[in-house]
Amino acid sequence: xxxxxxxxxxxxxxxxxxxxxxxxxxxxxxxxxxxxxxxxxxxxxxxxxxxxxxxxxxxxxxxxxxxxxxxxxxxxxxxxxxxxxxxxxxxxxxxxxxxxxxxxxxxxxxxxxxxxxxxxxxxxxxxxxxxxxxxxxxxxxxxxxxxxx
Numbered sequence: 001x002x003x004x005x006x007x008x009x010x011x012x013x014x015x016x017x018x019x020x021x022x023x024x025x026x027x028x029x030x031x032x033x034x035x036x037x038x039x040x041x042x043x044x045x046x047x048x049x050x051x052x053x054x055x056x057x058x059x060x061x062x063x064x065x066x067x068x069x070x071x072x073x074x075x076x077x078x079x080x081x082x083x084x085x086x087x088x089x090x091x092x093x094x095x096x097x098x099x100x101x102x103x104x105x106x107x108x109x110x111x112x113x114x115x116x117x118x119x120x121x122x123x124x125x126x127x128x129x130x131x132x133x134x135x136x137x138x139x140x141x142x143x144x145x146x147x148x149x
Contacts (some may be wrong), residue, residue: 027092037092040101044087051081079108085115 012120027033054062064076083104089095094116096104104110 025092026090030049033092035092036097037095040087040095040098041089041092043098043101044084044095047080048088049083051084080105082112082115086112089116 010057023039023042023045025034028038031059051063063080065135083096083101086096086104103114
C-alpha cells in the first residue's frame with residue numbers, strides 16, 4: 001500500500017482497494033481513502049485479536065510481562081484494551097496517531113479519552129423497491145458482530 005502515496009503525502013485516494021478487509025479502516029475499505037490513521041486502525045484490530053484469542057484460551061495473563069507487580073496487572077490489561085479500542089474508532093479523526101499510541105503505552109500517567117461505542121454501519125443499498133422500503137425505517141441499521149478466527 002505504500003505505493004499509493006507520493007512523496008510527502010499524508011493521505012491518498014484510490015479506486016483499487018488492497019488488503020485484508022478485517023484489518024482495513026472503514027474509510028479505506030468503503031471509500032478508498034487511505035491515510036496515516038489507516039495503519040493505526042489495523043494495529044488496533046491486531047492488538048484486540050491477540051487479546052481476544054488469549055482471553056478465549058483462558059490465558060489473558062500472557063499479555064502481561066511477568067516482571068510487573070501483581071497489583072498493576074489488572075490496570076495494565078485494561079489500559080491496553082482501552083488503547084486498542086481507541087485505535088479501532090470508526091472515524092479516522094477520532095483515532096490516535098501511532099506516536100500517540102506509543103505515548104499512551106509508555107506513560108501510565110497520560111489520561112486516555114473514553115472510547116466511543118463500537119462501530120456499526122448503516123445499510124447502503126443502491127436500489128430499494130417500494131415493497132422493500134415498506135419494511136424498513138430511517139432507523140434501520142446493520143450491526144456487525146466480530147467473531148475471532
